[in-house]
Amino acid sequence: TVSTLFHRPKIFIEAMGHGVYNCDIRCVHAPGGDGIVYSVGDDAQSPSSGSGNYSKEYGYKLIAMNADSKSGDQGPWTLRNNICDNGCMFASWGTMRGDDFGSNSANMPFVWDDANDGEVYSGDMLCDPAFFFDAHFNGNAFGIGKFSHVYVNHIYRTHQIHVTYARSDKQRDCVWFYCGNSDIYVRVEASNAAFGDGKI
Numbered sequence: 001t002v003s004t005l006f007h008r009p010k011i012f013i014e015a016m017g018h019g020v021y022n023c024d025i026r027c028v029h030a031p032g033g034d035g036i037v038y039s040v041g042d043d044a045q046s047p048s049s050g051s052g053n054y055s056k057e058y059g060y061k062l063i064a065m066n067a068d069s070k071s072g073d074q075g076p077w078t079l080r081n082n083i084c085d086n087g088c089m090f091a092s093w094g095t096m097r098g099d100d101f102g103s104n105s106a107n108m109p110f111v112w113d114d115a116n117d118g119e120v121y122s123g124d125m126l127c128d129p130a131f132f133f134d135a136h137f138n139g140n141a142f143g144i145g146k147f148s149h150v151y152v153n154h155i156y157r158t159h160q161i162h163v164t165y166a167r168s169d170k171q172r173d174c175v176w177f178y179c180g181n182s183d184i185y186v187r188v189e190a191s192n193a194a195f196g197d198g199k200i
Contacts (some may be wrong), residue, residue: 015050030054065109065126066155076108077156110156127156161188 012026013019015035030053041059049056067075076089083090091097091104094111098104107113109126117135124132130149151157168182 077110080108080110 010023010027012021012023014021015031033053034051035054036047036050036052037054037057038060039057040062042061043059044061045058047056047058061073063073063075064071065075066077067073068078079089080094082088083092085091088097094108095104096106096108098106110123112125113122114120114136120132120135128149130151134149163186166184166186168184
């Protein structure tokens with residue numbers, strides 16, 4: 001059960017980490033006596049201080065992933081190809097530029113991957129969130145879960161591909177006298193894809 005405040009989820013996010021939790025005693029008494037409150041607003045604000053037991057409140061703004069300049073803001077998906085070494089939003093595909101807590105270490109949902117969550121891969125958080133949450137909350141991506149995997153509307157999930165069998169008939173990875181198993185590369189073209197050029 002998720003706690004709510006004025007019909008919005010109320011959660012606790014740990015400092016200096018990525019932990020997101022349902023509200024418990026930490027939402028009443030800030031760990032170490034210092035904590036701030038973030039509330040949805042019209043403008044995003046940067047905290048000037050984190051001192052005090054939730055005595056300071058700051059606003060954050062929700063921007064749709066695919067927001068374009070018509071709304072005054074551009075979302076990460078709209079800016080996904082804004083990649084360069086200096087001055088762009090991204091340092092590489094889906095990885096945001098920045099070095100506050102490590103060089104270019106924040107990833108967008110369309111590339112984010114947890115290395116130890118089994119058969120859940122890069123991009124599933126955005127492209128198949130039902131599968132992603134089912135695996136993370138139930139522990140087994142292919143077990144019987146409580147989440148429906150049927151979408152009423154999902155603009156980022158236009159095609160689904162199942163590869164049931166693949167075989168390499170030629171040895172193409174020989175280097176000098178060593179021949180390893182050949183890697184298999186697949187090119188998929190999805191006609192009329194809503195986003196991108198339809199090629200994977």
